Amino acid sequence: MKLIYDFTPAQLTQVHQLYAHTWWGKSRTLEDTMSCIEGSQICIGVIDQNQEVVGFARAISDFIFKAIIFDVIVCPSQRGCGLGSMIIRALQSHEKLKKVKHFELYCLPEMEKYYEQFGFSRQVGGIRLMRRVN
Template sequence: MKFRLINSLTESQTHDLHQLYQQEWWSKGRSLQEVTTVLAHSDLVFGLCDPTTERLLAFTRLLTDRVFKAILFDVIVHQDHRGEGLGTELMQQVLNHPVVQQVQHVELYCLPERFRLYRSLGFTEELGTLRLMRRSRSA
């Protein structure tokens, strides 16, 4: 499949992203305003779009201090295009970005069924006794 790499989203692609989020258990319910705010405050965004229609097919965003840490969020591929290598291509674009190449640790959250993909890109879940901790805002 042909695609075009983008590092910012048009208004139409922002709507595409909002729709992608509505298809996933981990992002369902995000409002369009929340998506717009998240995009405005992410350090880097990466998208793959159809070069003819400009429709967003895959997306991720990154927060980084540009030295020690970078964390990827929202790695997502349109369900009609899964299995076509877009996730791998998207991740390679991220990892080859000059800012990301300077960072000591690139991190992400993922479910066990995605370990194989991320391991093939050099990620590991073997972090010794390190564990994720979370504090949630009260409802």
């Protein structure tokens, strides 16, 4: 397994196919996928021995105070093999994110224990998520 930070057009299509395996991303179009990757400052993929993308995540940051991790996805056939851990650790140690004070992410309640191993906590000083649908 190898980390990549730049994506060929074929690999962008493979990332889009990964979204199809998620409940929250399966309605995204290829254009949506390409736009969100283009608009993200850090994107990390994991490719297998066949050069296929089997894992992905992206982050948006001000590079000092906050980095928000989005779309951590691992191919269903590769889950449980440590790829998610590889991706999270690669984001946390990324050269451009070394000075960031807070890493944040959204997850379902059943994923909280998983992310706790990387230092994430629900204790965020009483802050509440607010959303406006456009």
